[in-house]
Each structure stands twice: as C-alpha cells, then as structure tokens.
Amino acid sequence: MKSFIVAISGASGAVYGIRLIEELLRTVDTVHLCVSGTAFSIIRTETGINWLCKSEQETENKIRKHYSSYKIHYHSETNLAAPIASGSFITDGMFIVPCSMKTLSAIACGHANNLIARAADVALKEGRKLVISPREMPFNSIHLENMLKLSLMGVKIAPPVPAFYQQPKELNDMIDFVVGKILDTGGIAHDLFRRWE
Numbered sequence: 001m002k003s004f005i006v007a008i009s010g011a012s013g014a015v016y017g018i019r020l021i022e023e024l025l026r027t028v029d030t031v032h033l034c035v036s037g038t039a040f041s042i043i044r045t046e047t048g049i050n051w052l053c054k055s056e057q058e059t060e061n062k063i064r065k066h067y068s069s070y071k072i073h074y075h076s077e078t079n080l081a082a083p084i085a086s087g088s089f090i091t092d093g094m095f096i097v098p099c100s101m102k103t104l105s106a107i108a109c110g111h112a113n114n115l116i117a118r119a120a121d122v123a124l125k126e127g128r129k130l131v132i133s134p135r136e137m138p139f140n141s142i143h144l145e146n147m148l149k150l151s152l153m154g155v156k157i158a159p160p161v162p163a164f165y166q167q168p169k170e171l172n173d174m175i176d177f178v179v180g181k182i183l184d185t186g187g188i189a190h191d192l193f194r195r196w197e
C-alpha cells in the first residue's frame with residue numbers, strides 16, 4: 001500500500017504539482033495533499049482552477065471531483081492535528097511541488113509553523129523520502145544555502161527545469177518531462193517521456 005504526501009506551496013508552476021498528483025493517483029494507493037493559502041490563489045491565477053472552499057471537507061470534495069478519485073485526501077495547511085503531522089502515521093514520502101523559498105526556508109530551519117513544513121519535518125526526522133522542487137529565478141545565497149543544507153540531509157532537490165533533448169512539441173511535453181524527472185527522483189515508475197538511449 002503506497003501512500004505519499006504532496007504539498008503545493010506558493011511558487012509559480014502550480015501546474016507541475018497538479019500534474020504530479022494526477023500521475024501519482026494512477027500508481028499509488030493514497031495521496032495526502034496540502035496546499036498553502038498562497039498556492040490556492042496561484043493555482044487560480046495560473047490554471048483557472050479554484051479549489052479553495054469554506055471548509056476542509058468541501059475543499060476535499062472539490063479536489064476529489066477534479067481528479068475523479070477518492071484516493072486523495074486534502075488537509076488544510078493550518079490543520080496541525082492532521083495525520084501527516086505525526087511521525088506515527090506512516091507514509092512512503094513527500095513531494096513539495098512547486099516549493100517556494102519561504103517553505104524551503106521553513107523546512108531548512110525546522111520552523112514547522114504550518115502543515116507543509118511540519119510534514120516535511122516529520123519526513124526528515126523519520127528518514128523518509130523527501131523531494132523538493134524549489135522554484136525561483138534567480139536564486140540568492142540564502143536559497144542556495146537552504147537547498148545545500150537539505151541536500152546534505154538526503155533531501156532530493158529537483159527544480160522544475162525542463163530539458164530539450166527529448167524535443168518537446170508542446171507545453172504539455174515540457175510539463176511531463178519535469179514531472180517525470182520528479183517522479184524518477186521519488187523512485188516512482190512512469191512513462192511521461194521517452195528516455196535517452
């Protein structure tokens with residue numbers, strides 16, 4: 001029974017997180033999703049999708065409808081009593097896609113002030129897989145130091161940087177390449193792009 005946490009934080013590139021969940025739902029049993037407040041508005045701006053409702057339950061229903069799946073569980077970023085806030089709740093790892101510099105910094109400093117940072121803190125303390133897709137341009141030294149700090153702790157740093165050797169024809173090809181590379185980093189099988197041979 002494979003179970004992963006996905007967090008979408010307030011960086012540009014919400015579409016990567018949305019596509020990642022779609023792909024994970026094809027192969028894993030459960031996805032626990034947390035979306036930051038800013039991420040909800042970026043998702044709306046960048047994709048036109050409005051997931052945020054008045055209650056956690058209504059938001060979960062809307063997200064389940066979007067994916068036509070009951071395998072996804074939504075947890076509010078303020079719900080620090082959610083199962084994924086505890087190390088005793090077993091998951092196979094966590095993806096933060098995209099990851100803002102603020103969330104990156106909170107994780108690197110152990111400042112678990114919302115559910116995303118807390119769940120990542122749990123993944124670190126329990127030695128579970130943690131994949132972070134930091135998005136900013138350009139990076140400053142603080143961003144780079146935070147990435148190095150986490151990388152030295154075994155976190156996979158997988159920024160959403162597209163490649164061109166697979167000769168993408170459209171935007172979806174580029175999105176799928178990035179999401180495929182993120183899934184590779186998390187050790188999850190997929191066929192989102194043709195591999196170099």
Ligand SMILES: Cc1cc2nc3c(=O)[nH]c(=O)nc-3n(C[C@H](O)[C@H](O)[C@H](O)COP(=O)(O)O)c2cc1C
Pocket residue numbers: 008009010011012036037038039042045099100101102103135136137
């Ligand atoms: C449209 C929009 C795009 C943004 N893009 C980025 C980004 O790419 N990277 C980043 O680090 N912050 C970005 N920000 C700023 C973050 O959303 C902001 O620092 C926020 O506090 C992050 O909070 P969170 O990590 O809890 O979501 C963006 C904000 C907006 C409104």
